[in-house]
Amino acid sequence: xxxxxxxxxxxxxxxxxxxxxxxxxxxxxxxxxxxxxxxxxxxxxxxxxxxxxxxxxxxxxxxxxxxxxxxxxxxxxxxxxxxxxxxxxxxxxxxxxxxxxxxxxxxxxxxxxxxxxxxxxxxxxxxxxxxxxxxxxxxxxxxxxxxxxxxxxxxxxxxxxxxxxxxxxxxxxxxxxxxxxxxxxxxxxxxxxxxxxxxxxxxxxxxxxxxxxxxxxxxxxxxxxxxxxxxxxxxxxxxxxxxxxxxxxxxxxxxxxxxxxxxxxxxxxxxxxxxxxxxx
Numbered sequence: 075x076x077x078x079x080x081x082x083x084x085x086x087x088x089x090x091x092x093x094x095x096x097x098x099x100x101x102x103x104x105x106x107x108x109x110x111x112x113x114x115x116x117x118x119x120x121x122x123x124x125x126x127x128x129x130x131x132x133x134x135x136x137x138x139x140x141x142x143x144x145x146x147x148x149x150x151x152x153x154x155x156x157x158x159x160x161x162x163x164x165x166x167x168x169x170x171x172x173x174x175x176x177x178x179x180x181x182x183x184x185x186x187x188x189x190x191x192x193x194x195x196x197x198x199x200x201x202x203x204x205x206x207x208x209x210x211x212x213x214x215x216x217x218x219x220x221x222x223x224x225x226x227x228x229x230x231x232x233x234x235x236x237x238x239x240x241x242x243x244x245x246x247x248x249x250x251x252x253x254x255x256x257x258x259x260x261x262x263x264x265x266x267x268x269x270x271x272x273x274x275x276x277x278x279x280x281x282x283x284x285x286x287x288x289x290x291x292x293x294x295x296x297x298x299x300x301x302x303x304x305x306x307x308x309x310x311x312x313x314x315x316x317x318x319x320x321x322x323x324x325x326x327x328x329x330x331x332x333x334x335x336x337x338x339x340x341x342x343x344x345x346x347x348x349x350x351x352x353x354x
Contacts, residue, residue, distance in 0.1 A: 079103045079127035079169075081112055081160070082134030086228035087174065090260035091131060094268050103127060106134070112156030122163035129271050130164050131172040132157055135204070139178070140317040142199040153203035158210035161218070170217045172267055177224035177255060177282070179205040182321020187286075189329040190222075190278045198318040208278070219270050221263070221281045224326055225292070227349065228260025233289070234349065237296045241304040251290035251308030255324045256282040259345035269337050280326035283342035295343060299350050 078095065082088045083104035092102060103125050111117055112134060122130070136142060136152035157173050164171040178201035179194040196202040211218050227234045240247050258281070266281045287295070290308045297304050311320060331337055340348075 075099050075101055076129070077101045077103065077125065077127040079105065079122065079125060079130045081105050081110060081130070081132050081156075084230075085133055086226055086230045086232060086260040087263055088133040089229045090264035091133065091267065094261075094264040112159055113151040115159045115162065118159040118163050119166070122160075122167050122169065126167055127169050129170045129172060130160050131267065131271075132160050133174055135174065137200070139198060139200045139320070142203065143318045146199050146203075149199055149203045150206065153200070154206035154210060157207035158214055161211050161214035164218070165214060165216050170219070170271060171211060171215045172271055173207065173211045173215075173218060173220045175208050175220055175222040176201065176204050177222060177324035177326050178321060179208065179222065180321055180324055182253075182324045184323055187325040187327035188280070189327045190280055197321060200318065201321075217274070217276055219267075219276060220278045221267065221270075222278070222326060223258050223263055223280075224255050224282045224324060225257045226260055226263065227257060233257075233292065234296055234346070235353075237293050238300060238302075238353075241297060241300070241302045244304060246305040246307055247293065248307045248309045248313075249290040249293045250311055250314050251288045252310050253320055253322055253324075254286055254288050255321075256284075256286050256326065257292050257342045257346060258282045259340070259342075259349050261349065262340050262345050266331075266337065266339060269335070275334055277330065279330045280328045281331065281339065282326045282328065283339050283345045284328075285342045286325040287342065295346060296350075299347060300354060 084106045136149045142149040181195035
């Protein structure tokens with residue numbers, strides 16, 4: 075029976091992966107911060123040696139982009155040292171490693187979708203610590219899939235839920251309209267991981283739904299599909315005034331997926347429709 079070790083099991087992707095593997099001959103070892111501190115190498119080694127997973131899926135991270143700016147060490151421990159430790163453990167025990175990364179490893183000053191071989195240039199602590207995590211995986215793991223995704227939503231706190239909550243008390247909401255990316259369903263991402271992990275097509279992959287939009291466009295589509303009359307006021311990043319800088323254009327091209335497999339991710343609007351059916 076295949077064994078999977080999932081870190082960050084209570085996050086949006088961790089929950090989606092548990093559902094994705096339901097009904098299979100698979101043992102899932104679920105961990106979160108309360109049961110495993112991935113920044114503690116001794117704890118990671120002890121658990122991996124004891125459980126001997128076939129695949130380690132690192133879904134845990136410090137994703138609070140603005141908080142990362144003021145808590146660099148905490149962000150580096152979670153987003154870089156954690157993947158390093160899991161990579162060391164995976165190499166010793168022969169496990170494959172699935173490491174989740176982000177579109178925020180790029181600067182966002184381009185005008186075309188980023189491919190996997192484009193030069194990273196993070197503009198935030200979150201992006202730089204996630205990039206360091208990627209590098210540690212490449213340095214220490216033997217068999218790995220690094221999957222960069224973007225604008226993730228699923229079971230748990232997310233942009234879709236926030237917009238629907240605001241629609242309940244507001245006739246109009248203000249949303250950033252000059253940051254462009256791709257909303258990605260955790261269900262779609264879990265399916266991609268499920269497709270990749272049994273094989274040996276290792277390396278860096280971009281894994282986002284197809285298409286792109288701004289955050290404000292995303293909000294408009296959420297309200298349309300939910301049948302809400304809430305209006306959306308497009309504002310600038312400067313007007314929003316978040317502490318951390320965000321990439322203005324961080325659309326990812328799933329080039330490696332397209333060229334090395336027959337697998338395709340769903341269009342972002344179609345994936346949103348499927349998600350909305352589960353919550354409305």
